[in-house]
Amino acid sequence: MSELQILVNGLVLGSLYACMAVGFSLVWGVLNVINMLHGSFIVLGAYISFFLYRHAGVHPFISVPIAAAALFALGYALQRGAINRVVARPVLTTLTLTFGLDMLAYNLMILAFSATPVRIILDLGRVEAAGVVVPVDRLAAMLLALLLTAVLYAVMRGSKIGRAIVAVRMDRDAATLMGIRVERIYATTFALGALMAGAAGAMLALIFPISPTMSGQYLGKVFIVCVLGGLGNVPGALAGGFVLGLVEAFAGVYLGPQNAMTMGYLLMLLLLLVRPTGLMGRKGYE
Amino acid sequence: MRTRYVLLAVGVAVLVLLPAYGGNYLVRFGTFLCMYAALALGWNVIGGVTGYPSFATAAFFGAGAYAGALLQVAHTPMPLAWAGAVVFVAAASAVVGIMILRLRGHYFAVGSIALVEVARLVASSWSDLTGGGMGLNVPILPGGPEYAGMVFLYSMFAVAAAAFAAGLWIEHGKLGFALRCIQQNEDAADMVGVNTTACKIAAFVLSAVFAGATGAVYASWTAYLDPSDAFSILLTLKVPVMAMLGGAGTVLGPIVGVVVFQAMEELLWSNFLEMHHAILGLMIVGLIFFLPGGLLSLGAHRRRAPARATSREVPAE
Amino acid sequence: MSKAPLLRVSGLEKSFGGVRAVRQVSFEVGRGEIVGLIGPNGAGKTTLVNLITGVVRPDGGRILFDGADVTTQRPFQAARRGLARTFQIVQPFPQMTVLENVAAGALFAGKATSRREAERVAAEQIAFVGLQPFADAPAVSLTLPNRKRLEFAKSLAMGPRLLMLDEVNAGLNSAELDNALDLIRRIAARGITIILIEHLMKVVLGLSTRIMVLHHGELIRAGAPRDVIADPRVVEAYLGQKFAKRYGRLADA
Incomplete structure (x- = not known):
């Protein structure tokens, strides 16, 4: 495989990883909650896309907004019903709670979908240029992932709700004084995080086999991206996503696919030692 | 307070006499009780007393299990293999501790989870050594299942007893006082002369050593290891949950939590095997919502308020 | 000298x-x-x-x-x-008692070699700054002036x-x-x-x-x-x- 091909593969993976991670990063940054459910959100989004395709023939790209909307609703309800009760508590409490909820989600998904992997096979052909081959579905997923991430960026920067989220992240108490209803912002933020996970999952269904057992793996990748890129900002998640995508692509070729994920984790641990706030860690969500 | 220790003594007596009157099933149950008690008491040192949200239990449990198993495969006598495993885990956790204890709060938690993942990935991919996903067979203890059951019950019991002794020593000693200061306010602890780095590493290593010893005994007991069993994400979550169920940061809390948790598991879950994760999840939700201080905080003779949820943590930047 | x-x-x-x-x-x-x-x-x-x-x-x-x-x-x-100091924003161990707060200074930085001795030194310093009535109260419950006194007592217990x-x-x-x-x-x-x-x-x-x-x-x-x-x-x-x-x-x- 040519170096250029590996590079392109890494970039395709990276944009998907960025899209997967950006919601998690937002929730961590704003609510100060590590959402262990994020991997299951991704998988759930993937299954929504899969079932819509299989039973209703809905094209996976059309499913992306549907999965996103469904996860938004689920996220909003979960935050209001459960997460919000512990949002001010120490990390041991919040993390254990989302960890427990993830166990529940995992179990229910196994019962509902079984552990056997499924996938959508949709041959859209491939694009070839300068000796680099990219399947069209992957290319489309990459562009869609980047588009979604860009939309989130625009929402954060431009919309009223986005600015309110940024304000809460920077100073919760001041935001309260300014009349922002923090509880609602928390719920919206959590729901947005779930939305991005659902959308990313719906796109993943097109590229990778999906199974409830993969939620842990995706969650791991999301961790890595967030630590690499720093918390709570879109450019950081993009940078982190691309770094992880490239590392996995190159490590997969040169060190063997079984070591690709390990390299990601090692990179993350290494970075935590050098810069405990990530590559682009800074205050404010932009 | 005294009643609690009397109850504990009775429990210990029942446990020690198990092989004399209980069948294999009870001996096995007792061994699991001791195993989780040792793990929860160990976790409590770093997670409860020091207040560092560690989810690394399975990393050291698995490291101890593999170290012990590999030594036994290389014809080391079982007790020596266990000792070797403990030494290995102590050294490994000291190195890892120096690195990740510089992190705080959320980053520490994520780092500790990553340790488990990395360990599992390494064990899976280094198949020349560990057998990878195919697993690793450990020599079976000769002497028949009943004899073996007794040996492993008492071995696990010894590890749990040592962990309990360490917990008592910490509670009443200088180290424990320092760790509690760190739990309350790490910067202030530094300012009053606590060598926070050294104390945290000591707590982390102590906690890891009990997980490692437990893992080594477990490997010999089950005589088979594979990466997802040794570095189980379920174990890494269960152990802190057990400690919190009884009362994190207290001496007896982890034991109470383990007994209640294991009893529930045996009575309820064994009937719903395919719902194992779901019930654990629901239990966690119930624990966090309705029992934030653990079972011991319900008692009237509470020694001190559970030191938790004092203030919103400063977002890690 | x-x-x-x-x-x-x-x-x-x-x-x-x-x-x-x-x-x-x-x-x-x-x-x-x-x-x-x-x-x-x-x-x-x-x-x-x-x-x-x-x-x-x-x-x-x-x-x-x-x-x-x-x-x-x-x-x-x-x-x-x-070398002891106090902080602009007081830094107690919030859930520990005043006595424990001060004893920490005596034990880890001062000359006390046991927790018992540290508590004895702490009691002296608490009396010196006039906080005896609150010795067994958790630090978080103190008023601002009393928290400042606690800071003094803690620093003094360190034998600066x-x-x-x-x-x-x-x-x-x-x-x-x-x-x-x-x-x-x-x-x-x-x-x-x-x-x-x-x-x-x-x-x-x-x-x-x-x-x-x-x-x-x-x-x-x-x-x-x-x-x-x-x-x-x-x-x-x-x-x-x-x-x-x-x-x-x-x-x-």
């Missing part, structure tokens, strides 16, 4: 992201002195204390404490050497030779202030050297044997209180004309 100064700082330098918070600061503090450190907000006073107690590491320069080079020490080492008081009097009303002044005098009477960081000139002039003025990270003047406040540079940088006259009278009084 040796004649050498207790604390000698030379050429101390610290920047934060390109801003030179402390520039080439050199000074000495003799045994038994009460030195007032004044300067406008952001002059680098707290950074200077942080440098001396090892909270931040200097970019350049040297710190000698009792003849030993302590430039790269960590805070716990400073505490054990007898140099005590740095970083705006201990901020936020106190005038009755509380008089109590605090009295307390500082009694601490000094024990032979503990004090560096007093203060905005309240009444306090500085009432206690200090010498005053140092920090401005934009530079030590622009050090000397006897009345010389310092008469210095035009100090007047311009910090006091202002009107106040200089009033403080001049205070210093004479």
Whole structure:
């Protein structure tokens, strides 16, 4: 495989990883909650896309907004019903709670979908240029992932709700004084995080086999991206996503696919030692 | 307070006499009780007393299990293999501790989870050594299942007893006082002369050593290891949950939590095997919502308020 | 007792992201002195204390404490050497009792070798600052003036030779202030050297044997209180004309 091909593969993976991670990063940054459910959100989004395709023939790209909307609703309800009760508590409490909820989600998904992997096979052909081959579905997923991430960026920067989220992240108490209803912002933020996970999952269904057992793996990748890129900002998640995508692509070729994920984790641990706030860690969500 | 220790003594007596009157099933149950008690008491040192949200239990449990198993495969006598495993885990956790204890709060938690993942990935991919996903067979203890059951019950019991002794020593000693200061306010602890780095590493290593010893005994007991069993994400979550169920940061809390948790598991879950994760999840939700201080905080003779949820943590930047 | 100064700082330098918070600061503090450190907000006073107690590491320069080079020490080492400090924002162990808070100082930085002995030392210091009624109360339940007393008791239990008081009097009303002044005098009477960081000139002039003025990270003047406040540079940088006259009278009084 040519170096250029590996590079392109890494970039395709990276944009998907960025899209997967950006919601998690937002929730961590704003609510100060590590959402262990994020991997299951991704998988759930993937299954929504899969079932819509299989039973209703809905094209996976059309499913992306549907999965996103469904996860938004689920996220909003979960935050209001459960997460919000512990949002001010120490990390041991919040993390254990989302960890427990993830166990529940995992179990229910196994019962509902079984552990056997499924996938959508949709041959859209491939694009070839300068000796680099990219399947069209992957290319489309990459562009869609980047588009979604860009939309989130625009929402954060431009919309009223986005600015309110940024304000809460920077100073919760001041935001309260300014009349922002923090509880609602928390719920919206959590729901947005779930939305991005659902959308990313719906796109993943097109590229990778999906199974409830993969939620842990995706969650791991999301961790890595967030630590690499720093918390709570879109450019950081993009940078982190691309770094992880490239590392996995190159490590997969040169060190063997079984070591690709390990390299990601090692990179993350290494970075935590050098810069405990990530590559682009800074205050404010932009 | 005294009643609690009397109850504990009775429990210990029942446990020690198990092989004399209980069948294999009870001996096995007792061994699991001791195993989780040792793990929860160990976790409590770093997670409860020091207040560092560690989810690394399975990393050291698995490291101890593999170290012990590999030594036994290389014809080391079982007790020596266990000792070797403990030494290995102590050294490994000291190195890892120096690195990740510089992190705080959320980053520490994520780092500790990553340790488990990395360990599992390494064990899976280094198949020349560990057998990878195919697993690793450990020599079976000769002497028949009943004899073996007794040996492993008492071995696990010894590890749990040592962990309990360490917990008592910490509670009443200088180290424990320092760790509690760190739990309350790490910067202030530094300012009053606590060598926070050294104390945290000591707590982390102590906690890891009990997980490692437990893992080594477990490997010999089950005589088979594979990466997802040794570095189980379920174990890494269960152990802190057990400690919190009884009362994190207290001496007896982890034991109470383990007994209640294991009893529930045996009575309820064994009937719903395919719902194992779901019930654990629901239990966690119930624990966090309705029992934030653990079972011991319900008692009237509470020694001190559970030191938790004092203030919103400063977002890690 | 040796004649050498207790604390000698030379050429101390610290920047934060390109801003030179402390520039080439050199000074000495003799045994038994009460030195007032004044300067406008952001002059680098707290950074200077942080440098001396090892909270931040200097970019350049040297710190000698009792003849030993302590430039790269960590805070716990400073505490054990007898360099104690209080914080602008008080830093207790919130869920521990007042007694436990103070005992921590005695055990980890002071001479106490057991928890029992530490609690005995702690009880003495709690009595000294007048907190006995609250000895078994959790620190978080104390009022602001009492939390400041707790800080004093904790620092004293550490058996300090140099005590740095970083705006201990901020936020106190005038009755509380008089109590605090009295307390500082009694601490000094024990032979503990004090560096007093203060905005309240009444306090500085009432206690200090010498005053140092920090401005934009530079030590622009050090000397006897009345010389310092008469210095035009100090007047311009910090006091202002009107106040200089009033403080001049205070210093004479």
